[in-house]
Amino acid sequence: MKREVLIDQAVAQLARLGVGPGDVLLVHTAFTRVNPLERGPLGLVEALTRAVGPNGTIVMPAWPDAIDGLYDPERTPSDLDLGVVASVFWQLPDVRRSTHVQAFAARGPDADRILMDALPLPPHRAESPVGRVHELDGKILLLGVNHDANTTIHLAEVLAEVPYGRELTCQGFVDGVPHRITYRENDHCCRRFRLVDSWLDEAGAQVAGTVGHAEARLVRSAAVVNHAGSALHDDPLVFLHDRNVGCSDCNAARDSLSDDLPLGLISSEPLV
Numbered sequence: 001m002k003r004e005v006l007i008d009q010a011v012a013q014l015a016r017l018g019v020g021p022g023d024v025l026l027v028h029t030a031f032t033r034v035n036p037l038e039r040g041p042l043g044l045v046e047a048l049t050r051a052v053g054p055n056g057t058i059v060m061p062a063w064p065d066a067i068d069g070l071y072d073p074e075r076t077p078s079d080l081d082l083g084v085v086a087s088v089f090w091q092l093p094d095v096r097r098s099t100h101v102q103a104f105a106a107r108g109p110d111a112d113r114i115l116m117d118a119l120p121l122p123p124h125r126a127e128s129p130v131g132r133v134h135e136l137d138g139k140i141l142l143l144g145v146n147h148d149a150n151t152t153i154h155l156a157e158v159l160a161e162v163p164y165g166r167e168l169t170c171q172g173f174v175d176g177v178p179h180r181i182t183y184r185e186n187d188h189c190c191r192r193f194r195l196v197d198s199w200l201d202e203a204g205a206q207v208a209g210t211v212g213h214a215e216a217r218l219v220r221s222a223a224v225v226n227h228a229g230s231a232l233h234d235d236p237l238v239f240l241h242d243r244n245v246g247c248s249d250c251n252a253a254r255d256s257l258s259d260d261l262p263l264g265l266i267s268s269e270p271l272v
């Protein structure tokens, strides 16, 4: 059995990694890799909160499983794929959650600014939670997950104006009335986002370490956007699997190339 890591020890691990007072920290984590940790998922949130201090802001994804359904920011569970820490975090006192379905949650002095935008389309554009974290020169912490969980790479795709975009739907409010919204998003399987890991390592742009028992990576949002953006400049399809790999998500993204349409809103219809 692995020994239980104490919260004090996790705070020290985070500090060694480079998490510091006042940081804006976007966290993606798989708690099964971090465990066992004193007080479980709540203990990790406490360690993160202490590591950034009272002037720091913690941010986590908090969107629901079915984005094409009614969403209540105070009740709708977050997607199980986002993990137990994300699920615990948005429900804590003083944590704010987006009023729209492409939701993130945040706590700290920059929370309002990070969550201020109306429904962003595509979801990871500049005027979105990941965009605001980038604007605030925030850092990204990956705990027990790799860059295929790093949604900031989608921001790099949007800024690079990638030529693929799949047609998706979600529900949102227009003038207070629920609408079914159709939009184009730079969506695919994301597995090739792992390429970014080696690019950042080669450039010495990320720090690796351990938090709890998990492999941890800490990187500036700006470094992710710059390195992914530069690769997209050289090859706009770098993150899509080759067609012969048979990845249905990436092949659908490749099928969209001939549409030659911009990312973002297509149409919205009131729900009856």
Ligand SMILES: [Zn+2]
Pocket: 188, 189, 190, 191, 240, 241, 247, 248, 249, 250, 251
């Ligand atoms: Zn794929």
